Amino acid sequence: SQKIEQNSEALNIQEGKTATLTCNYTNYSPAYLQWYRQDPGRGPVFLLLIRENEKEKRKERLKVTFDTTLKQSLFHITASQPADSATYLCALDSGSSNTGKLIFGQGTTLQVKP
Amino acid sequence: DTGVSQNPRHKITKRGQNVTFRCDPISEHNRLYWYRQTLGQGPEFLTYFQNEAQLEKSRLLSDRFSAERPKGSFSTLEIQRTEQGDSAMYLCASSFSDRGDTQYFGPGTRLTVL
Numbered sequence: 001s002q003k004i005e006q007n008s009e010a011l012n013i014q015e016g017k018t019a020t021l022t023c024n025y026t027n028y029s030p031a032y033l034q035w036y037r038q039d040p041g042r043g044p045v046f047l048l049l050i051r052e053n054e055k056e057k058r059k060e061r062l063k064v065t066f067d068t069t070l071k072q073s074l075f076h077i078t079a080s081q082p083a084d085s086a087t088y089l090c091a092l093d094s095g096s097s098n099t100g101k102l103i104f105g106q107g108t109t110l111q112v113k114p
Numbered sequence: 115d116t117g118v119s120q121n122p123r124h125k126i127t128k129r130g131q132n133v134t135f136r137c138d139p140i141s142e143h144n145r146l147y148w149y150r151q152t153l154g155q156g157p158e159f160l161t162y163f164q165n166e167a168q169l170e171k172s173r174l175l176s177d178r179f180s181a182e183r184p185k186g187s188f189s190t191l192e193i194q195r196t197e198q199g200d201s202a203m204y205l206c207a208s209s210f211s212d213r214g215d216t217q218y219f220g221p222g223t224r225l226t227v228l
Contacts, residue, residue, distance in 0.1 A: 004156075032215060043118075043205050043219035044157065089156050093215065099170055100145055100215050104156030 002027045006105035021075040021108045023090035030092035033066055033073050038087045080112045118220035120206050126226045127196055134192045135223045139208030146189050149205040157205050196227045
């Protein structure tokens with residue numbers, strides 16, 4: 001069955017360091033992968049989308065890589081700040097033709113300490 | 115545009131009661147999605163609409179759940195004869211299918227079934 005896994009343990013880092021979050025998937029051939037941020041009690045907020053033919057994508061302090069051979073995406077936040085503390089979700093398209101239906105990982109909670 | 119809105123934000127009900135939630139998507143978006151999220155998990159897909167047509171329903175969506183989008187604008191999700199296992203955050207998201215695959219989420223409705 002299709003499966004998406006993210007680091008289940010919370011990630012604690014010091015302000016200014018780079019946070020790296022991992023998303024692995026099996027039994028999928030997604031056309032794209034997305035990363036969302038979710039704060040407690042709120043809906044997810046879209047951050048970045050990377051397509052299967054793209055290796056890397058950047059947006060300000062964020063960088064995402066997508067390795068379709070390893071079936072893995074890495075999400076980096078450089079020069080992290082306490083305001084980056086949140087849960088980060090990766091999501092893949094379901095593989096069904098153009099439904100837009102997303103399959104989410106369980107999320108990784110990031111805590112950035114001042 | 116103010117984004118996706120959902121009402122109510124919180125709902126507490128007794129087991130066996132019916133509840134209805136509303137989602138107002140971003141106005142020009144033709145796709146609308148419903149997801150359910152429990153604590154410590156990522157959102158799980160329930161159903162989606164393109165305009166007023168409901169195109170896919172998850173197996174998670176039992177016969178007690180029904181969703182509508184009568185005029186291709188707002189949507190409602192009704193749960194009949196609620197059970198304690200229905201307690202969760204119900205998230206709505208919208209997208210414009212011809213402009214890529216980013217989904218914009220609402221703040222969610224937190225349902226507690228006593």
